[in-house]
Each structure stands twice: as structure tokens, then as C-alpha cells.
Amino acid sequence: MKITFDTQTLELTPSGSGKSYRVGIGDRTVDVEIIHAESGKLDLLIDGQRVTAYVSSDGARRWVTVNGQTFVLTKSSDAKRRGAGHDHASELAAPMPGQVRGVNVSEGDVVTKGQTLLVLEAMKMEIRIQAPRDGVIKKLFVNQGQTVEREQILVEIEES
Numbered sequence: 001m002k003i004t005f006d007t008q009t010l011e012l013t014p015s016g017s018g019k020s021y022r023v024g025i026g027d028r029t030v031d032v033e034i035i036h037a038e039s040g041k042l043d044l045l046i047d048g049q050r051v052t053a054y055v056s057s058d059g060a061r062r063w064v065t066v067n068g069q070t071f072v073l074t075k076s077s078d079a080k081r082r083g084a085g086h087d088h089a090s091e092l093a094a095p096m097p098g099q100v101r102g103v104n105v106s107e108g109d110v111v112t113k114g115q116t117l118l119v120l121e122a123m124k125m126e127i128r129i130q131a132p133r134d135g136v137i138k139k140l141f142v143n144q145g146q147t148v149e150r151e152q153i154l155v156e157i158e159e160s
Helices: none
Strands: 002-005 008-014 020-025 028-038 041-046 049-057 061-066 069-075 089-093 098-103 116-122 125-130 135-140 153-158
Touching: 116 153
Parallel strands: none
Antiparallel strands: 002 008, 002 069, 008 020, 020 028, 028 041, 041 049, 049 061, 061 069, 089 153, 098 116, 116 125, 135 153
8 A cells, every 4th residue: 555645655565464564665664563553543663663653534634643743644546446356366445444343254264255354443333344255364454453544455355
């Protein structure tokens, strides 16, 4: 996923458990791990240094304050939802920004069409992310408590 702020672009690539990311900022790359997430606050480990970030959003923009400095983040126009994948796999994306309130499956689980995989909370509503067909959970990209962006990939299901 690409996010721009001011004149910089962040390139976020999940790595590992779904709480870890490689973040490219210009010609620099850092490792970021989400230690704890709650409404409006993220405790992060950035290249081994603990940092607290405060986050607010109006849907289109997100304000992030770190060490007294505030950045306005917006999704770049080339950030597109990835639909049904290749090799009989499907990726499910967040329909709107929100927070993951429940993860009901693990990687390797067999799921059936209509089964609730994740529960998101957005604008005081619960949104159930359901399996579009029978399959196997190939990859989970999120954890409970994590804040997600609209169109962020949440889970990948492989045809069984």
C-alpha cells in the first residue's frame, strides 16, 4: 500500500505476523512493528526504538502525531483494491477504514462460504468480513486491535 504525506510517499509491505511491516520512505527503509493498538493510539517499534503515535481521521485523510510532529497522510491515487487473485486465490479487502475487533480464523483453517472470518468496527458499526466461497485461509494480514485503511488486504483465501 502507498500512502503520501506532504511530498513523501510511504510504501507499506507486510512482513511476518501481520503486525510487522517494511516501510519505504524515499530511499530509506525501516522495520515497523505494531506493539499495541487502541482507538487513536499506536505503540510502535521502529527499527528497535519504541514510539507512540496518535492517530485521527476524517476518512480521506489521517493525522499522525509522533514526538510532537503531526503528519497528514492520504492514500495515493494509484493505491487500488486488489480483487480476485491468481492461482485460485482471493484476497479480501477492508470496505472502509476501521479497527479489527475480532479474528475468527487462523492461517491453514478450512472455511465455508458465508463464514465470518473477521469483524471490523467502523463508525460505530460492526462489519463482518465473510468468506466468498469455500477454501483455506492462506494468509492473514491483520490482527485484533489493528487499525486498517479502506481497501487494505485483510485475508487471502485459497481454493481447497
